[in-house]
Each structure stands twice: as structure tokens, then as C-alpha cells.
Amino acid sequence: MIPELGHIILITHLILCLIGGTMPLLAEYTGLKIFQIPIKKLSVFLFLLISISFLSLVYSFLVDDFSVAYVAQNSNINLPDYYKFAATWGAHEGSLVLWILAMNAWIVGFLFFTHAKDRDFLASVFSISCQVMFAFSLFTLFTSNPFERILPIPPLNGADLNPSLQDFAFTVHPPLLYFGYSGLLIPFAIAVSAMLFSKETKEWAAYSRPWTLFSCSFLTLGIGLGSWWAYYELGWGGWWFWDPVENAAFVPWLLSVALFHSLITSQNRGIFGKWSILLSIFAFATSLLGTFLVRSGILTSVHAFALDPERGLFILGILAFFIIGSLMIYSIKDFEHGEDKAYALTSKEFGFLLNNLLLVVLAVSILFGTIFPLIYEAVTNGKQISVGAPYFEIILFPFAIGLGLLQGVALYLSWEKSTSFDFVSRLLIESTSIFALIVLVLFVLFDNLYLNSFATIFLASWIAVGTLQVSKKRNLGYWDFLRKRLSVTLAHLGMAILVLGVGVVSSYSLEKEIILAPDDSIKFGDQVVKFESIEDSLGPNYFSKKAVISFDDGKDVSNLITEKRTYSPSGQLTTEAGIETEIFKDLYISMGDNLEDDIWSFKIQIKPFIRWIWLGALLISLGSFLAGIKQIRRLV
């Protein structure tokens, strides 16, 4: 009964979304009072409905109701409870319900934290959001219903959740990403409403800023966790693969970063109005496009767990309807698009313009690289081409340099025009000293210097010094610093740390393929690596070979455990890497093949500063979240 309850409630949600999506706009255009509905109450009620629907799916997983097809395909009787819970969003159908839930949560948040005097404007934002939710609910019910039953004879055990997804980071990563993606709905709905109501740029930009920041915060955290998962779970030691689906998350992230920077300008100066509207539309479009690319199966990818052309068509329809619709309003309607104020090349405005230009061109290049194989094939009648990591790395590098250099000076700039440039010499001197210090530390730690890491290390120092110096120069008290500068300092410093991590890990890493029998040892960098022991072990739904390997650098000995697991329901093998984390480096070992008896091959790696990448991402996420809260406090 519970799945049917969830199903009926999802249908109710769909119908109410249709009402919420049309009534407020009808009220606006006809002026009739009967169409007015209490939007706040309705949004909360919708949220309750979708939550109950989601929880009934969770319940079906927890009680092993394998008569529900989705549960049968993605869970198993022996799966630990925590993973049964997380399996709810382990595949396409459940993800969609969670996605709708996330959109609904953002709408409730927006309505409750935006105390606009203009009720009609809020109603319009609500209405547009409801239309999008309606489309998603429709999509879920017609192409991907998670509540479908297998009757009359349900399977006994269930097929199991993909073993590589049975992992903490990977259970948290999708919801965070969904919250990030779906959060971009709010800036989109605000942008469309702003055009419809010809809202003043300064005003709507203020409404939009916090939600863009929250979205960006969640996207950062989601992408960061995904990267961390890939690092330890795929057994490869890489942290970014330029996989189409990674790109599909990276592009909206870039655009959301561009958008909230552009919104700062729009809110403070009343300019860039049209640009901010376009960015809001395209940020949302790319988040939908990402879904389309993943679900339609037109790009093959590790994430492609549910391929179905019909679904692809449906999502493309949703994408086309909303984006073409909003762009038509953009191209036809005469709306308020801000003031035309002059600003000098040395102004903050110009800095933001440059930042946006770089971010957007980078986003377009990455998007282009991701879908280029499709276009090429369509144009050349079936000839194929693949675009891999080298393309993306070549593209990224100049943009990263440009953005980094800009980020270092950006915080010094003033609106209209900057008058004093004495910061340049201090910035240069201090960042060069920090750069030299880092290089020295790296030399002491790793006994080596790599010239190709110098550019990124300098960039990191430049950004860090630029961020910290400005905060110091403002001479704020402790409390004022926390209130005014903490968020931006955290986020920009996070970027410096991330850049440093990327620079060091991509040039200082060591790796080696080895073959060892128990008690054998081998020299690797400054470490002596020894194969201590191997044993069989049993997990809740797998059995494994567990090898203990010790790393001895002359001072400390660390024991790393790496495993080859065989999951019993599916027979799938996974490799669990053994990782020892220190502040400056990771020791990493993953188990390869059993060659004979107890002789195994291993891949050993030393990954300096890799943690700094995720630490940086964490700070960026935290910084943007705090910035979002700060903006909300201004609105309330």
C-alpha cells in the first residue's frame, strides 16, 4: 500500500503544480481576484506532498519491498540499511523524485526569506517554478515511475545496488549535486519574472544573489565529493577525468560563479541587467542540458546508468520549452534592463566584466568540447571523433591563468574607477616571497623542483596574498571582519589552496607498478614498501582479499590496507585503495592481479598536496554559503 500512497501523492503534487503554475499568472493578467491563491501555504503543502512521496519510496527500500520494480533493481536483502536508504537515489527514477523535492525546498526557502513588498512578483516566481516542477513530475510519472510494481510474482532478493556506489561519499554526492542543479531554478524564475514585470535591475538582482550563491555552494561540494570518490574508489589515483558528466556539472558551476559575480554589479550599480538575465537563463539551461546528456545516452559515460532515448526526448522537450520560452520573452519584450553607466578600465565593474567574459568563454569551450563529437558526427554523416582530457587541459590553462591573475587584484578595485595602484608593488613583492617560500618547502619535503609547477604555485600565492592583504588593509575589527569579509576571504582563499593543490599534485606525484610476494619489500622514493600479509575477509554482502602493506620512510611506519572485493549478488569486483593521509601527501596503494599463489601486483603512488584540492573546494563552498546567508539577512 505504501508505494501506491507515494504514487497517488506524486500525482496530487503534479496537479497542484499545474494549479500553482497557472493561477498566479492568470490573476496577474486578468486582474480577477478568484485566481489569487495563497502561494506560501501552497508551496509548503507541495513540499509536504513531495516529501511524503519520497519517504514512501525510502520506506519501500527499507522494508525490502521487491514487488516495486525500482527497489528490486537497485537494492538487495543483504544490503546494509544505510545503503538501502541511499539506494533510493541510486538510480534514475529515485533521483528524479529527490530532484523535485530539492526544487520544492528552494521555492519554499525563497518565498519565506524574501520579504518583497511586491506580492505579484513573488507569485510570478512561484508560478514559473511550479511550471518547471510540473514538467519534472510529468516526466517522472510517464517515463520513470519509481513506484511501478512487478506483479504478480515479485523477485525474492533484488539485484543489488551497484557496488561502486556502496560508499559514503557516493551516497551524499548525488543529493548535493541535485540541490545545486535545482537551486539554479530560482535565479531562472526570478530572471523571467523580472522581464515580465520589467523589474528594476538593482532590485531583482538582490533577490537572486543568495540563491545563486547557495546553488554554487552545493554544486562545489557535490563536485568536490564526486572527485574525492573517484580518487579512492576507482583505484586509479586520479581526481578529475573530464568525463562528459563531470563536464556537465562543471559548466553550470562556472556559470553560477559568473552569475553571482555579475549580480554583485547589477545589484550595486544597476548595470549588466540584460547580461545577468541571460546568464540566469543559461545557467539553468546547462543544468537541464547536463541531465539530458546523462539520461539520454547520447554520450557514453560512467554515470550513464539509465539510458533511454524516450527519456532524452522528454528532457530535451522540457529544456526547449522553458529556455526557448524565456529567450523569446528576452528577444521580444521591452523590459527594464538597467542603467548605462560609464566605468573606467580600472574599475571594479570592468573587473567583473572580465571575470564574466573569461568564465563564460571557458564554459562555452568546455560545453563545446563535450558535445562536439555529436555535432561533428551529424555534420560529417557518421564520421567520429573523440575529445579527451588533452583538449580540456589545453583550453583550461590560459583561462585559469587569466582568472587567477584577475582574482589576485580584483578585491583592490573600486567602483567606477580605481585611483590608487600602490598595492601592485606590495602584491608583487609579497606573493613572490610566498611563492619562494612554498617552493622552498616543497624542495625540503620532496627533494625536487619541477619548473612546470611554478606557474600554478605563483598563481596560488598571488590569489592568497591578494585576498588576505585587502582584508587586512580594510582594518576592520574582529567582529566586522567576520560579518563583512569572512565569506569572500574563505572562498577566494579556498581557490588559492585548490590551485596550489592542483599545481603540486600534477607535477610532484610519483607512481609505480610493482609485483610483490608476502614479506618482499621494494624501495619507492624515500619509502620502503613491504608486503606484510594477505588474508580473506567477509563483509555484509561481499568477500574480499585484504592485503596489508607497510610504508616506512625511516621515521614512521604506516600500514595501508587494500582490498579486492567480490560482491556476492552481482559477482562484481571492486578495488578498495589503501590511503594514508598526511598534511602534505597521500600514500596510495591499490591491489592489482593475483599472479600466482600469494604473489600480487600493486600500484603504489605518492600524491603530494592532493587533499588541498578538496580542502580548497570545501572552503569555496563554505564561503559561498556564508555569502548567501549574508545576502539573505539583508533582504529579510
Added chain:
Amino acid sequence: MKKIIDVLPLAIFIGLVVVLFSFLSEKDDQLETVLIDSSFPEFSLKALSDDSRILSKDDISDLPALINVWATWCIACRVEHPFLMKLKEESILKIYGLNYKDDKNKALELLKRDGNPFEFSIYDFEGRLAIDLGVYGAPETFFIDKRGVIRERHVGVIDEKVWETKFAKYLDE
């Protein structure tokens, strides 16, 4: 006054949707029919493990078999790798690899580390055989029956479910 430039975003976006749509609708027939029921194309390429060994169609001799297109840059291939290993270990049928636009050393290293499910891998650096096969990307898997005819094709990760629904039926013929 609206200017022509205001229509530009709309025009670009419509163009994008048209391209995606045409690909989506084309994909089905193009992917499914081009090579289904025709015999495996002729080729002459080096073996991955041995530069001096030249492979041709006749080397794919132990039929029925799967041809699996893989590469080290393709993460999805790593996901399906255990399943291929399982097919090999349970001796269900032979699998031949088509190593696609890959770095030879990395490819060999991967097979050494994760196991080698293939009888041999054809080293197709320029994607010549892949073009003949109409390979869209990696991973892709083809089923070849006893007579050397391609019967089925799967784009994307092959797992238990795909095997059961798409391929297993041809094995019993």
C-alpha cells in the same frame, strides 16, 4: 526598441536544440542497423601486446564472441571491466578487445593491473577499424555469431542486465 542582437541567444539556442534533436532521432536507426546482420569488417592492425603481430579478421576465430571497444581514458570501461572478467572466468564466451585511440603503455599497464579478459586486443590507434564498425565511443560491445556475423551492438557499459536482455539470447542459437 529591440535590436537584432536580442534575438541572437534565441537563435543560437534553437540551433543547439535542433542539433541535439536530430542526433537523438537519428541515433536509433543509425546505431542499430548499420552493421547488424552484416559480417565483421576486414582489417589489418597490430596487436596491442606485440608490435610485430599483425591481426586480421581471421584471427577472431573462436566464435561466437564479443568484441569490446575499450580504452584507458574511458572510465566507463573500468566499470564494465569486472563484468568482462567474469564472462571470461566463467568461460561463457571469448572476448576480443579493440583498444581504441589509446596510449599503448597505459593500456598494457591496465590489463596487468586489473586483469585481461581478452583473447587479444587489437591496437587501433587511429580508429580505422572503429570507423568501419561505426564506433561512437568507448565502451561499445558487439556480438558476433558462429558465422562471423554481427548480431547485436551495445553502446555504453555492459553489465549483467545488458547481457541478459541483449546478448544472452544469441548464445543459445
